[in-house]
Amino acid sequence: MKISSNFDAGSIEIVSAETFDDIQLRIRRDNAAEFAQWFYFRLQGAAYQNCTLRFLNAGECAYPAGWENYQVVASYDRVNWFRVSSTYANGVMTVEHVPLANSVYYAYFEPYSYEQHLNLIGQAQGSGLCDVSCVGETVEGRDLDLLTIGHQVESDLKVWVIARQHPGETMAEWFVEGFLNRLLDPQDPTARALLDKATFYVVPNMNPDGSVRGNLRTNAAGANLNREWLEPSLERSPEVFHVRRKMEEVGVDLFLDIHGDEAIPYVFVAGTEGVPSYNPRIAALEERFKHYLHLASPDFQDEFGYAKDAPGTANLSMATAWVGNRFDCLAYTLEMPFKDNDNLPDDDYGWSGQRSLRLGEAALTAIYAVINQLR
Structure with a gap:
């Protein structure tokens, strides 16, 4: 043995x-x-x-x-x-x-290897609809890959999706694979309609070092990237530093940060109720997004999740809070379970890579539902 x-x-x-x-x-x-x-x-x-x-x-x-x-x-x-x-x-x-x-x-959960990550980048580029660029290097010198999909004209809305700030939350990159599969499908009418209006910026893995090392939550320097957004540094959190700089360059109109939750056996989102810039326009966008995500995927629900922040109490070092406040945009953290989805349990597989992938596909429907109201 x-x-x-x-x-x-x-x-x-x-x-x-x-x-x-x-x-x-x-x-x-x-x-x-x-x-x-x-x-x-x-x-x-x-x-x-x-x-x-x-x-x-x-x-x-x-x-x-x-x-x-x-x-x-x-x-x-x-x-x-x-x-x-x-x-x-x-x-x-x-x-x-x-x-x-x-x-x-x-x-702990279905892995998503660095080789799979590189294959995902290659397949996306092979679609002919996607530009691959390196926005910077990680602590250990790995490429931080950014996929840019769309016409990249100034009039486009800017939609950002990032995943795996916490490297052990591998369901997040499975989600991105499904998201990209649908967005890059030239026969999908929702994808085509979205790309007529928006350019998408996707970071499939924010934390390649932690992923390869088998870390749960931190990068190679020990930084929890989702607590670094207020003051990232090149020494401790270059991954956030480089992505934030690119956001400042191109702007953000919609932001999704994809995660997994260890304890809560449901799919849910957490918004920006606690940030200083929160307003009725964002609140209405949040409700519309949730409504259409539930229609697109019964795996999603809005009964169980994190307690909402009181006004003015959001932690602005977290990605969703910082981005939502800085760009006055719809911003959500989307969480999937490590266990199973108690609303639709599967005794053999529980929550899985494939279910995460399907949720990624469904997210395009929710984005399409709000795209004309973002600004």
Whole structure:
């Protein structure tokens, strides 16, 4: 029996792996911060064995409530992922599984590798509708890719979509893949109508360093990028620094920041009620966007989510608050679950990469519904 994680986004600490029925593990912290929740590793040599894996420090992780009613994902080929029986009690998460092959992978959520990211960039460019540019480098020198889709004329509305500020929230890049698939489809009438009115600026992965390292929430310097928007620096948060600079250059009329939530088993959005510039026009746009996103995807709901900020109390170091306030625009953080969507549960797969992808496709309908009211 062997357990390994020396691959893209791999992350685990082995305490003991002597017997199949008592595999003891610890979830590793981010490389330069205290956050711990993401894991991704390979188990070999355990085919047809009754395996018990115990994550001993689950109760010490960043979001212990995330383990309640949560099921680990597993795959034999890293393409098809499914849920396996998992329980959480007394600070320990326990997985009971009989692998049907000698090599099996376990992860917190369906991974989205750096190779997939590069393939996504290449496929988007190959559509002939997309310009790929590097707006800057990460802490460790990786390219920060920006996809620009549209006519890029001054009269266009400017729609921004960013994802994976928190690298462990891989569902965010799955969302972007679906979003791009539809936006770049020349036979899709909604996409064509949108591109007649708007230029889209898409950053599929804001945090490539953290993604490759297997971090949950921070970049290679230990920065939580979604707390850096008020005063980003080239030393600590160049990813935000470069994207913010590009926004100042071209403007923003609609902004979506795509995330995943560890504890809440629903799809929801969080807006800008607490920023100084919030006004009835933005409030009406928010309601219209939510209404049409729900029509486009029953996975979306507006009953459960984060408490709304009181007027003037928003944290302007967060992307949605800073962008919404700076550009007086419709801005939303969209959250998807790590668990399942309790409104439409799926016992085999839970919330998944494919469901995230479909939600990304549906988001174009909501954008189309508000595009003529943005300004």
